[in-house]
Amino acid sequence: MKKVMALLMLAMIAFMPSISAQAIGDVNGDDSISIADVVYLFKNRDVGLDVGDLNCDNAVNVVDVVYLFKNYDTFRDPVVFAETFEMDPNWDKGYCYVKDSVGNEFVLLKEGATDPQIEGATVLTAPISSLACTQYSPVLSTADVLNNADVYDTIDGIGNWDTTNSAEIYSRYLNNETITVGGITDIDYDKVAILNPDVVFLGSWDDHDTAENKLRSELGIDVARFYTYDEKTYMGRIEWAKFVSAFWGDSNSDAIEEYFQDAWHKRNELIRTASTADDYPTVVYVMPVDYGGLTYYLYGSQNYNNKMITEFGGDNIFNDIPGSSSLIIDAETFYERAATADVVIYMGMEYYGIETRDDLLTYDPNLASFESLSNGKLYIPVPTYYIDEAKDPTNYMEDFARMIHPELYSGGDSSLTYFNKIE
Incomplete structure (x- = not known):
C-alpha cells in the first residue's frame, strides 16, 4: 500500500x-x-x-x-499553484499586472512610473488609498499577515460579520476608522458610495455578479473578484495573498512573497517527512450537518484538504468521491465506512461549543464505536481555524501532518495549534 x-x-x-x-x-x-x-x-x-x-x-x-x-x-512563472487569477509582477519597471477570477485586469502602477499601456486593464496607483470588502479572506487575512499600519489604513469598509475576526480591524471598527458595508448577500451600496473606494473586493457568489454590475455601472467603482474557494490546492488558496498585496505596492508584495515561500518550504519539508512513514493510515475529513438528524458533508478527492491528507501520507477513505465536489451522505453509510478509519478530522464543532469527549458524544453518540476515538486520533478544529489557515499556513499544514503521522514528529499530536485532540 x-x-x-x-x-x-x-x-x-x-x-x-x-x-x-x-x-x-x-x-x-x-x-x-x-x-x-x-x-x-x-x-x-x-x-x-x-x-x-x-x-x-x-x-x-x-x-x-x-x-x-x-x-x-x-x-x-509568477503564479504557480493558484488557478483562478493571473499575475505578472514587474515592480522593477514600476508596475504589477493582475487579472482576477472573472477577467478584470489591473495595472498597479507605482507613483511616477510609466504606464505599460496594457489594453483593457484598469490602472490604479499602488499602493491604493482605499478599499472595501464583504468578507474576511483573503483581503483581511493578508492585511493581518502584513500587520502594517499603512495597509490597515486603506481598509475603509468590511463585512458585517468581520468586525471581530482581526484584533486590529476590530480596534479600528470600534474607533470608527472602518465601517461595515453589509454582508455577502446584502451589500449596503449607500455606504460604499460614501466611501468611494479605489476598489471593492468581491467573492464568487452569484449575488456578487449582480453587485459587481451595480458597483461598476451605477456607482463607477472598480471591482476585483476572488474565487479562492475554487482553488484545488491549499497553496493555491493562500497564494491569493499575492494578488491582494499587489494593490498595496511592491514592498508589501515582497513581504507576502516571503510568507508564501516559507509556506512552500514547510509543505516540502512535511512531504519529505511523510515519505519516511512505514504505512499510510486511513483518514476521514468530514463535516456533520444536522437537518433534523445528522447527515455528513464529505469533500471530493481533489478538495484541497483531502489533497493535503494525501501529500502528508494519509489514505482518504472517501477517495472515491470525484473531483473537488462535495457529497452529503446518510448517517448509516458514513458510520459503516468511517468507523474503522485510523484518523478522523471532524469539522464544524466550533459552531456548537464542543470541546470535550463528552460534548462530542452527546452531539454524535455513534462516534463512541469509532476506532479513531478509542486510539486517540479524532480531532476537532478550534473556532478560528478558518481564519488561521490563511494567516499561519506553516502551523496549519503541520497540524495536518501531525494528525496523520504523529509518530514522525517530536511531541506527536500532543500540542496542535489549530485542532484539538479528543481523548
Whole structure:
C-alpha cells in the first residue's frame, strides 16, 4: 500500500510547479532559474534537501536533475499553484499586472512610473488609498499577515460579520476608522458610495455578479473578484495573498512573497517527512450537518484538504468521491465506512461549543464505536481555524501532518495549534 500511495504522491507533485525558497529551482543561487541550474545540480548533489530535492522524495539525485530540466521554465512563472487569477509582477519597471477570477485586469502602477499601456486593464496607483470588502479572506487575512499600519489604513469598509475576526480591524471598527458595508448577500451600496473606494473586493457568489454590475455601472467603482474557494490546492488558496498585496505596492508584495515561500518550504519539508512513514493510515475529513438528524458533508478527492491528507501520507477513505465536489451522505453509510478509519478530522464543532469527549458524544453518540476515538486520533478544529489557515499556513499544514503521522514528529499530536485532540 505504501508503494502505491508513494507513487501517486510523486505523480501529483510532478504536476505542481514551484517558485519559492532560494527560489526553488535557483540551485546555483544566482537569482535566476535557467539551464545553468540544471548543470549545477548535475555536478553538485550536496546542496541540501531544501534546495535540491525538487520532487520531495527525501533525496537529492539524478531524478531531481531530470525534474529540473523538464520544469525550469515553469518554475519562473509568477503564479504557480493558484488557478483562478493571473499575475505578472514587474515592480522593477514600476508596475504589477493582475487579472482576477472573472477577467478584470489591473495595472498597479507605482507613483511616477510609466504606464505599460496594457489594453483593457484598469490602472490604479499602488499602493491604493482605499478599499472595501464583504468578507474576511483573503483581503483581511493578508492585511493581518502584513500587520502594517499603512495597509490597515486603506481598509475603509468590511463585512458585517468581520468586525471581530482581526484584533486590529476590530480596534479600528470600534474607533470608527472602518465601517461595515453589509454582508455577502446584502451589500449596503449607500455606504460604499460614501466611501468611494479605489476598489471593492468581491467573492464568487452569484449575488456578487449582480453587485459587481451595480458597483461598476451605477456607482463607477472598480471591482476585483476572488474565487479562492475554487482553488484545488491549499497553496493555491493562500497564494491569493499575492494578488491582494499587489494593490498595496511592491514592498508589501515582497513581504507576502516571503510568507508564501516559507509556506512552500514547510509543505516540502512535511512531504519529505511523510515519505519516511512505514504505512499510510486511513483518514476521514468530514463535516456533520444536522437537518433534523445528522447527515455528513464529505469533500471530493481533489478538495484541497483531502489533497493535503494525501501529500502528508494519509489514505482518504472517501477517495472515491470525484473531483473537488462535495457529497452529503446518510448517517448509516458514513458510520459503516468511517468507523474503522485510523484518523478522523471532524469539522464544524466550533459552531456548537464542543470541546470535550463528552460534548462530542452527546452531539454524535455513534462516534463512541469509532476506532479513531478509542486510539486517540479524532480531532476537532478550534473556532478560528478558518481564519488561521490563511494567516499561519506553516502551523496549519503541520497540524495536518501531525494528525496523520504523529509518530514522525517530536511531541506527536500532543500540542496542535489549530485542532484539538479528543481523548
